[in-house]
Amino acid sequence: MQDQGQADNFPENRVVPAEAGRAARAGSGKFRGLSGKLLWLTVVCIMLAEVLIFIPSVASMRLRWLDERLNAAAAAAIVIDGLQPVELPRALQKEILDATGTKAIVLRKDGTSRLLATADMPTSVDEQYDLTDVPASTAIRDALDTLIFGGDRLIRVYGPVQDTNTGVEVVMKDKHLRNAMLVYSRNVFLLSILISLFTATLVFFAINRILIRPIRMLTGSMQQFSIDPENPQHVFVGDGGRDELAVAGRHLTSMQMELQKTLKQQKNLAALGLAVSKINHDMRNILAAAQLMSDRLVHVDDPMVKAFAPKLLRTIDRAVGYTTEVLSYGQASESTPRRRRIRLYDLTQDVRDMLALDAQAGIEFIEQMANDLEIDADSEQLFRVIHNLCRNAIQALSTAPGVGQASELKRITVSAQRVGSVVSIIVDDTGPGMPPRARQNLFAAFRGSVRSGGTGLGLAIARELVLAHGGTIALVEKPSVGTQFRIEIPDRPVSLEDYRSRSLQEK
Numbered sequence: 001m002q003d004q005g006q007a008d009n010f011p012e013n014r015v016v017p018a019e020a021g022r023a024a025r026a027g028s029g030k031f032r033g034l035s036g037k038l039l040w041l042t043v044v045c046i047m048l049a050e051v052l053i054f055i056p057s058v059a060s061m062r063l064r065w066l067d068e069r070l071n072a073a074a075a076a077a078i079v080i081d082g083l084q085p086v087e088l089p090r091a092l093q094k095e096i097l098d099a100t101g102t103k104a105i106v107l108r109k110d111g112t113s114r115l116l117a118t119a120d121m122p123t124s125v126d127e128q129y130d131l132t133d134v135p136a137s138t139a140i141r142d143a144l145d146t147l148i149f150g151g152d153r154l155i156r157v158y159g160p161v162q163d164t165n166t167g168v169e170v171v172m173k174d175k176h177l178r179n180a181m182l183v184y185s186r187n188v189f190l191l192s193i194l195i196s197l198f199t200a201t202l203v204f205f206a207i208n209r210i211l212i213r214p215i216r217m218l219t220g221s222m223q224q225f226s227i228d229p230e231n232p233q234h235v236f237v238g239d240g241g242r243d244e245l246a247v248a249g250r251h252l253t254s255m256q257m258e259l260q261k262t263l264k265q266q267k268n269l270a271a272l273g274l275a276v277s278k279i280n281h282d283m284r285n286i287l288a289a290a291q292l293m294s295d296r297l298v299h300v301d302d303p304m305v306k307a308f309a310p311k312l313l314r315t316i317d318r319a320v321g322y323t324t325e326v327l328s329y330g331q332a333s334e335s336t337p338r339r340r341r342i343r344l345y346d347l348t349q350d351v352r353d354m355l356a357l358d359a360q361a362g363i364e365f366i367e368q369m370a371n372d373l374e375i376d377a378d379s380e381q382l383f384r385v386i387h388n389l390c391r392n393a394i395q396a397l398s399t400a401p402g403v404g405q406a407s408e409l410k411r412i413t414v415s416a417q418r419v420g421s422v423v424s425i426i427v428d429d430t431g432p433g434m435p436p437r438a439r440q441n442l443f444a445a446f447r448g449s450v451r452s453g454g455t456g457l458g459l460a461i462a463r464e465l466v467l468a469h470g471g472t473i474a475l476v477e478k479p480s481v482g483t484q485f486r487i488e489i490p491d492r493p494v495s496l497e498d499y500r501s502r503s504l505q506e507k
Helices: 002-008 018-028 034-082 090-100 136-149 175-227 244-299 303-327 344-355 379-399 436-440 457-468 496-506
Strands: 104-109 112-118 127-130 154-160 167-173 340-343 364-368 374-377 411-419 422-429 472-476 484-490
Touching: 034 090, 034 104, 034 112, 034 136, 034 154, 034 167, 034 175, 090 104, 090 112, 136 175, 167 175, 175 244, 340 344, 340 379, 344 364, 344 379, 344 411, 374 379, 374 422, 374 484, 379 411, 379 422, 379 457, 379 484, 457 472
Parallel strands: 127 154, 364 411
Antiparallel strands: 104 112, 104 167, 154 167, 340 374, 411 422, 422 484, 472 484
């Protein structure tokens, strides 16, 4: 059992998720992954390019083939023309026609046309082609027409004899022309296949080395890291290049390292939360006993005790409430505010009493608000917000070197005013201000602490409580030294029924 438990701690023995397993199997075959797709894509693209090249190429081949037939017929025509006025026998004419692959040869010279050789001269032809000056579009159209519909048509082709004024005209079947074009097309197709495969193979190995292999390393690192994110050996190590994949690798390394820090921090927080919960459970019992004993102080006739007993009871009640909330810290957020209209001046007085400012510290606490100013909020949660901000101000005023040498410099001011349905609260101090690092992570837990050893939870909790009220909290830039926070909390929207009932009560 012990060996089995130790084996379970190793990442190699963990169960790989189904998605990761399928991804690993999919990437294992080179020709089934991105590289295989790239190989076939390269072949298809090259074939498409060859098709675009083939069409004008076969048109050019057709013109060359016809030019060769005209040149052969022109050579025979010149010989026959030199034998004038002797007429060639029919047998010799047939041999010349068979040698040139034609059925009739006509010589055009000095504006006249002469039939030099013929064998069964047809009465009509299917197509006529002039090779004097053929545009590219016409050549392509005629080539496609011959390939698709040719093979059994009689055509007439005429053109000049080199640079002379003499022209030659031949009549022939286009069967041999079409067969030659088909052979040429087959050869071009086979050559295109070989070029495509050769080029695609080179591209395959080059891209596989330059692109696919780094991508596989990235995905492999992601899979290993997802299986065991706490293992430092699973952090991706790049090659230090400058391309996009190298930059992505460096970002992946940074993200994995940051995630490992977060996981380690969360693990420590979980252990800390368990310890705090245990301590808090016992502390709540102690506070409950203190609460019972403090209740008896109310009945003591001593004036001093009667003056401090209510404050002591409220303090113990808050402590008991806080311990109860700590025990339920595992909730996703703070409890929903139990809002009601409260006098803000009385709440700031409770904050002042809770701070217990010592006269020797020389810190002055000032409230600047109307005594009857009311705010629609949860009194306990708003107390925590203002108390956290004031406590941070006291710590800044008490620990900052060279600040507060004169009594008027050590001051905390809590001011408030109502504008319409929004109450704006400002907590201002004359301390040294907030350093740049704390400003960047102002409301981030465990990162926004100003003083050494702080957790930064105070501002994070304050922001969460203010947002739960639908309000805002922000750091305000001020021309003088110190720190100033502004809290704005709007009233709840009033339903029509509540408005009518309130109106009837006022009447």
